[in-house]
Each structure stands twice: as C-alpha cells, then as structure tokens.
Amino acid sequence: MGGGLPLMEKIEGVLIDLDGTIWRGNELIPQADEAVAYLRSLGKRLVFVSNRGNWSRRMCHEQLRRFGIAVAEEEIILSSTVTAQFLRAHYPLCQVWTLGDEGLHEELQHYQVPLAPVPEEADFLVITLHETMTYRDLDLAFRAVHHGARMIATNIDKMFPNEHGNAIDVAGMVGAIEAATARKVEVVLGKPSCFMAEAALRQLKVPPDLCLVIGDSVQSDIRMGRMYGMKTALVLTGNTKRSQLDMLREKERPDYVIDSIYDIIGLGKGVMW
C-alpha cells in the first residue's frame, strides 16, 4: 500500500457511497474492500451513505459482509434509514403507507413508524424504488394520496444503471402518483439533502471540514460534500464518465477525481481541480 493522499492527514471522517463506489449490481468493484480496510488502518471514522431507499440497513449490512467488508450497522446510512428517522422524530402520531420494495418497510418497522392498515387511513405515502411493482401497488399508493395522504420520497433519482443499461428509478414512481393526483412530494430525504449529511455527521462525530466524501455521483455525493464544506473525491466506477468532467460547473467540481476508490491509497491518478 502506498503512502496515501497527503490530504488524508487532514481527514478524520470519510463518507463512502455504495452503488457505483463499493459495488456495481452484485459485483464488488475491484479492491474496494482493500480501500476500506486501508482507511480503517489509518484510524479514520467511516460511514457508508447511500440513496438506496428500497433496502434496509440489515440488507445492506449483509451485502457488505458478503463482500468481506466489516462494518457496524450504525455505520450504514440509507435514505430509507433517514426517512424512517425523520418520520419518527417529526410525525410520531402519523400512519404511513409505502410504495417501494420490502427494505423500506423493514426500515420503517425498525424505527417503529406506525404503518396504516389500509391506504385510505395513511397520513403519509413514502415513495422509493419498487423493482417488483405491479399496477395494484401503484393503485394502492394512488388511493392513499387520493384520500389525503401527503407524499415524501426517499430520493428522486431518475434512473440507475443495471445490466440492461439504465433503469427507471424513484422519479418514475413519484411522477405516476403526482400526475394522477395533482399533488406533490413535500420532502425528499436522499443525498444531497441536509437530512443525509447531518445523519452522517452525527454518526461520524467529526466536523465537516475534516471529512472526505467518496462517491460516483456529482449531483448527490459531490454536491452534498461541497454544500457542507467537506473535501470530495469523485470515482469513475459508476455514474460519471471521464468525458463528462469538462462539463462540470464550478459548484459540482470534486477536489479529487480518481479512477476507483482503490486509488485513495495511492497518489498518482488523483486529479486535483
């Protein structure tokens, strides 16, 4: 292992994205496990911060363990986690209906968010990615809002890469319900929101200027870091291609561009703006 970015001496906490940074679909990004181990060996505090709202922490924890990456469950912060914490903290009396995969449901239950027995009784509809969605799921969600439920979304990504190219993401589910009800989502919890950033900072217990964000998304990872005065490193193993870098606006520019998270170890390939 190399000498590490000189930057690393000034960093105490690292926020690490998952999809496109640690794994792609069901495959570990080469040597991402070694990069995490390296950061641990330097004694950095770590938190894994992902916009996945259709998974629970438990599911994510298992996936990381399968890839040989040891983490505590508290070191994982998903948009489903933050959504559940938000509802629990601010609307403890409110009943929730969901449009999304099972992981969201599990996370809401973990935080004891009251779930509505039928959509008509829901105070909130929570929307996330629903990869097994049927017309019936969509219709039940519509009924919740049609009967007065307010809408929140774990995140608002339009598409995500899968084995076929790009797949429709949460924005599609949100669009369906908004168009049919003429109502709007009121809060989006995912990165780059303050809700995710502050949950990560609370877990890290490190001031923002001593933090580094590592992620593949300019809009969620780099923006969040920039908005909080954190250092930022963009990896090219996910959403962003090298050819897109020239088009970045000033407020979207990372401090470092590296081919993959493994390069956090070395120096050579890091491009500093």
Added chain:
Amino acid sequence: MGGGLPLMEKIEGVLIDLDGTIWRGNELIPQADEAVAYLRSLGKRLVFVSNRGNWSRRMCHEQLRRFGIAVAEEEIILSSTVTAQFLRAHYPLCQVWTLGDEGLHEELQHYQVPLAPVPEEADFLVITLHETMTYRDLDLAFRAVHHGARMIATNIDKMFPNEHGNAIDVAGMVGAIEAATARKVEVVLGKPSCFMAEAALRQLKVPPDLCLVIGDSVQSDIRMGRMYGMKTALVLTGNTKRSQLDMLREKERPDYVIDSIYDIIGLGKGVMW
C-alpha cells in the same frame, strides 16, 4: 364577552392563521381583533402562523398593528421565516436565489442567508408567490436551476382568493420551473409541515395536546393540528364553505367548526364533530 368554550380551560397555546382567519385581503374579518384580545385576556400564549412566503415578519407585524392587533414580532411565524431559518440552520455555506415578492428576500436577509450575486452561482432557488413577476424573473430563476441550483418552496398552494375570485399561487411558479428544468422541489416548508408546526411549538413552549389551531384551511391548518395531536377549530371566513364539511375525510375533521374567529368567545355556534 361570553363564558368561552369549555375547551379553553384545557388550552394553553393558540396557533392562529392569518389570511381567511384574521383578515381577507386588506380587510379585517369583523371582530377578529376582539377575539385575539379575548384570548390574551385569558392568558393564553399566542402565535400567528401563516403560509405567506412573500411577506416578511416585519410587513406582517405592520399589517396586524394597522388592524389594532398588538403582537410581538416573535409571535409571527411565516413560511418565509421558517424557510430562512431552515436554510440558515442546515445550509449556512449555501447561496440562494429567489423567485418571489420582496418579503421573502427581506426575511432571508434578516436571517443572514447568503444571497447569490447572479443566478448561475446559486446553490438553492427558493420559490414563493410572486405577484409582480415578469418573464425576466422567471427566466433568472430558470437559469439558477439550469445551472445546478436545487429548489425549495415556501409552500405549494395552488390558488388563493383575491378580489377577482381565485388567483394562481406558488404552485404555478413551481410548475413553470419544474417543467422547464425537469427537476423537482425537494422541500416544502409551509403548513402542514413539521417545520412550521415545530417553529410554532418552540415559540409557544406548550405541549401539542394543550394547543388549539384556529384556521380556515382544512389542508394546512386542520391537518397540521391533527398530525400533532392539537385541538382544531375551523373558521368559515376563508377557504372552506359550510357545504364542503360533509365531504371531509376523518383525518381532516376539525374538533370545532365556527363561523368566524370571534365565535371562539361564545359557545352556541361551535359544531363539534
């Protein structure tokens, strides 16, 4: 003055809406000033809570004084106030561009929210009602989002009553920018959100179950009260007509329906569900 609703003995804090409850346009709703004086004479703690995002507290304070209603500025909580507090608390490093009337700007400046010198440098676009909007204002707001600003809205009301009937409200401004940019508003601050409710509760320093909400809107006033376990009284001097009451869903029903805020003094006209 009458004996007061028996309910009043159990109430320590009162949240009072403005448009449609205290005034309509430039006119005081008859005896609304006496109703406020009555609540003060009972020693209740009061807070005026309005979704107006295009006014500042100062402007609102003047209007109340013009109507002979004495309040402290801290007793006024507007969606512009809460938006400014939200940005200041969670995004202190971020620069803001606005689409909205001057009052929003004034409120942001009062809370020392950094304002972007040009739309292209904004981290956030804040949208509220803009009654003097021109194409140029809309285009500057578009440019902010087109260059990467995220969007938040003070509220998302579709229309409001004025002297011509119904007038287009914030939802129209939001719709223009969303349609042109394919981006979405991420946070709506106005009632019935937790941001407004919790700002009011912090000012009142009274637990929710000892609070009464008085307002004309089922969707913002009554819903907010119900979501927090407050008592609720719907007035018929604004948005809601008596003929609409039968169509209310269970979660929208107020504890009391009164013709106007003045009836808070008496008993006779209050309909309890």
